[in-house]
Amino acid sequence: MSNISISVPEDYVDNMEQSGENFVSVTFRDIDHSIPYDYDYYDFKNINFIVKEIHIDLDYTVGDISKASTLGDIWKVLKKTREWPSYSVMKWFFEGGAIRPYFKEFLQYLKIKKDKTGIKIMIHTSNNDKEGYVSWIKYMLEQYADVPEGTIDGVIDATTAISYSRCGATIKHIDHNVLIFDDKPWNVGPFNQAIGVVPYYQHVDNAPFFKFFDKKLHNTLAQVLNDDEERYGTAGDDYKNDQVFHYILEKLDKTLN
Numbered sequence: 001m002s003n004i005s006i007s008v009p010e011d012y013v014d015n016m017e018q019s020g021e022n023f024v025s026v027t028f029r030d031i032d033h034s035i036p037y038d039y040d041y042y043d044f045k046n047i048n049f050i051v052k053e054i055h056i057d058l059d060y061t062v063g064d065i066s067k068a069s070t071l072g073d074i075w076k077v078l079k080k081t082r083e084w085p086s087y088s089v090m091k092w093f094f095e096g097g098a099i100r101p102y103f104k105e106f107l108q109y110l111k112i113k114k115d116k117t118g119i120k121i122m123i124h125t126s127n128n129d130k131e132g133y134v135s136w137i138k139y140m141l142e143q144y145a146d147v148p149e150g151t152i153d154g155v156i157d158a159t160t161a162i163s164y165s166r167c168g169a170t171i172k173h174i175d176h177n178v179l180i181f182d183d184k185p186w187n188v189g190p191f192n193q194a195i196g197v198v199p200y201y202q203h204v205d206n207a208p209f210f211k212f213f214d215k216k217l218h219n220t221l222a223q224v225l226n227d228d229e230e231r232y233g234t235a236g237d238d239y240k241n242d243q244v245f246h247y248i249l250e251k252l253d254k255t256l257n
Contacts, residue, residue, distance in 0.1 A: 044254075046193075047179060051119065052178070055181070056181050058137060061100075063103065063200055065099070069127075071085070084133070087140060094143075094144045099141075101245065102246045107145040107151065109249055111148075121153050128158045128159060130159065135155055138152050169187050174188060174189070176193075179255075182197060183197050183199045197248075209225075
């Protein structure tokens with residue numbers, strides 16, 4: 001095993017090693033603690049540059065959608081397919097509270113700005129798109145928001161990361177003209193290009209999913225999904241009055257105009 005030199009700020013990682021073909025092993029370390037873990041610190045008041053790209057984090061920023069991965073995997077196994085489920089299958093989930101209120105209006109607004117100014121819209125996540133999961137979520141979000149496919153230009157996933165925080169999330173290194181919305185803004189560099197978004201948690205009842213499968217499987221499915229929710233801590237609280245993206249829309253319109 002030999003050392004490899006990669007140009008990364010020293011505060012992001014302790015060391016990096018290369019092992020095997022195209023594989024990088026990274027020592028976990030959080031961004032310098034001089035940058036506060038305080039959402040109020042990551043606000044629009046820091047934005048003093050021309051925004052040419054909008055990056056959007058997924059889990060707990062767009063919504064409480066991590067369960068979609070489990071639902072999709074169940075679908076593929078039981079339906080014996082490699083295809084992720086269609087929006088008609090997943091509509092109950094995305095429209096039942098998994099997506100944050102006002103995200104639809106947010107994406108529709110970005111589509112209008114994109115048509116007028118050419119601004120680029122990207123998903124930027126710590127998830128892995130190896131099996132097309134992130135690309136599938138991208139399409140689901142476009143369907144949910146009733147915008148054309150391709151409104152979101154693409155995805156940046158964990159395979160592009162060269163450093164990670166101790167919580168396992170990727171450290172997101174972004175260009176100087178990018179504005180990103182993230183529930184872990186302290187994992188973004190430069191820090192003054194991140195808008196902090198308080199995490200969104202919302203339990204969505206799984207019962208509508210069961211109708212797509214034989215009744216003999218319903219109890220097993222319920223147990224699997226309940227165990228998944230306990231493992232990942234999906235909240236039972238009602239966040240449907242969340243105003244975060246409503247606030248973002250107001251501030252973003254002033255920022256981009």
